[in-house]
Amino acid sequence: MVERLVLQAYYPHAVTISVPVNILPPELDVVCLGSSLVDVLAQTDDETLSRLGLIKGTMDLIDLQRADEIYAEMGQAVEVSGGAAANTAAGVAALGGKSGFIGKVADDAFGEIFTHDMRALGVRYQPTPVPAAAGKLEAQGTGRCLVLVTPDHERTLNTHLGAATTLAPADIDGPMVASASVLYIEGYLFDAPQGPEAVREAIRIAHEAGASVALSLADPLCVERHRREFLDLLVDELDLVLCNEEEALGLFNTTSLDDAIEAFDETGLLVAVTLGAKGSVVISPGEISRVDAVSPEQVVDTTGAGDLFAAGFLYALTHGRSPELAAQLGGLCASEVISHMGPRPQVDLAQLAREAGLIS
């Protein structure tokens, strides 16, 4: 896998022999593949979570009826574009990188909001919206994620995937995927009926074009649902893995972080495991580094922390920096996004990173 672009950052000597297919340099740094969601965020309390039967810190897939039930119990909310991989694409663009996004919206108000926000950030995004009332009830309308933020700043997610569930291999924009250094995939896509095939198609194109392939494990429950598929990908298809501690433990069915790190180390991939306030661990062939977290001024809402870590990590790698510095930049981006409500940066991330001496 050394010939893939991302690892050039780590093995600079390999650069000249590393682009077997693309003659021109990649046009995009990262293409993200994921669910198009609008987040509906409200502050709540533990009592409301238990009354609604929700498990704190997880993402649950819900139908429209359940969405209405939870929404009715939520306080005044803020709507803001979200979606895990979409947040990462937004973060890469906010850092000054070139990113693209692939994911399905419906032709409704939330679809317009989502599309506007991606383009407003400079993310390349050309969706073909599906009719808002087409198909089964659970596939109707642009996806939305109800985010309940508790006083401990944890977030509990309830997602009505809607149009995002209609992603199919035909939706993969081959030229866009082929034009990127890295294809970044959110694990949540394995919840869509044709998601796994769409993912495989995108990976096929990426590999043919010499792009690196990164997977985000998304969420502990998602790992539980798709552990087998994720391990298969790990063995055959991936160059990078991004996950948090709980997801890492779930993937290898262990309670020991050290065991999980060792298991990742054996794969020979580049892996970043985020540990919340404890920072992150970067596992790369022959080296394991621990990187401190960046303390935010205040913690308001942890939604998007992992996604923005991924944005900083991938931006740095695709700009020739070491995995360790990449994890530092990831930590900085995560610290910004948890200091306010919503999963997208609210300040000029590039300037923030320059001030921290992490990008030039």
Add this chain to the structure above:
Amino acid sequence: MVERLVLQAYYPHAVTISVPVNILPPELDVVCLGSSLVDVLAQTDDETLSRLGLIKGTMDLIDLQRADEIYAEMGQAVEVSGGAAANTAAGVAALGGKSGFIGKVADDAFGEIFTHDMRALGVRYQPTPVPAAAGKLEAQGTGRCLVLVTPDHERTLNTHLGAATTLAPADIDGPMVASASVLYIEGYLFDAPQGPEAVREAIRIAHEAGASVALSLADPLCVERHRREFLDLLVDELDLVLCNEEEALGLFNTTSLDDAIEAFDETGLLVAVTLGAKGSVVISPGEISRVDAVSPEQVVDTTGAGDLFAAGFLYALTHGRSPELAAQLGGLCASEVISHMGPRPQVDLAQLAREAGLIS
């Protein structure tokens, strides 16, 4: 006007003779009458404002085509329920008061968001949504307000009123208006074709029921458009006026704040003029008080500052406090709302006010 309830706070001895119609105490503290809007907020720069031909700090009424044009130039946005009088109703509820709201939505996603958010805060709100595609183009869909926030934290508003323009006398919920201590009206309603008649109908009901009537002058350009009507109301119908400095100057066609204060003083009404970081002036029969502003930890977005000042002011008055303390509570509520994006409080306002010793 001394018999009206709000002034009881100021003239406590008048309380026993002050409720000519209602035998029971009022059920609601404040009923707000205004435009139902969802705000679309994005950070921008002065250059973008001039390119779009926008005048900083004002509210412009726009059609759908212009809305699309401005939206396309806006960065990634956050959607949050807004509307001037609706924000005030939300603020009164957040302080623990009992408030209601009257205003039109369409049966679309933004209408659902707006309605949900009002009810989630405990505001009494029972709209009859109009069909999203009914009527003229400018009346279609739930109203939205494009809010461009510049680095100086000023906001420039562009409102597509949509369904809000359909407000008519028949929409005034008589029993709700009659059940309140104060009817609070936003001046923007004079921009709707049947707005002035709807306002007059609400005032008639309020007066019959012995409720006080308050008008917010809304915005300098709004004062310019409706100066004559506002002055007529001032003479015949109002008990309270809320405005900022620029609106006060516009109303009396003067460049001197002292002159405007003197003119207000001659009306014999209770008036609060907000002065931004300089605090506020309260003019009540025989007394003029200056009240300092409350400095927020940070200023992020001034959207909703006047609306939340009104919320604190009206909550305190309807709970028997002096106009001066009411202006202090108004200042505290305004300081919270300008410390973050969006025009609605993000913390427990009642607790904040208790900690500041302003409510018990």
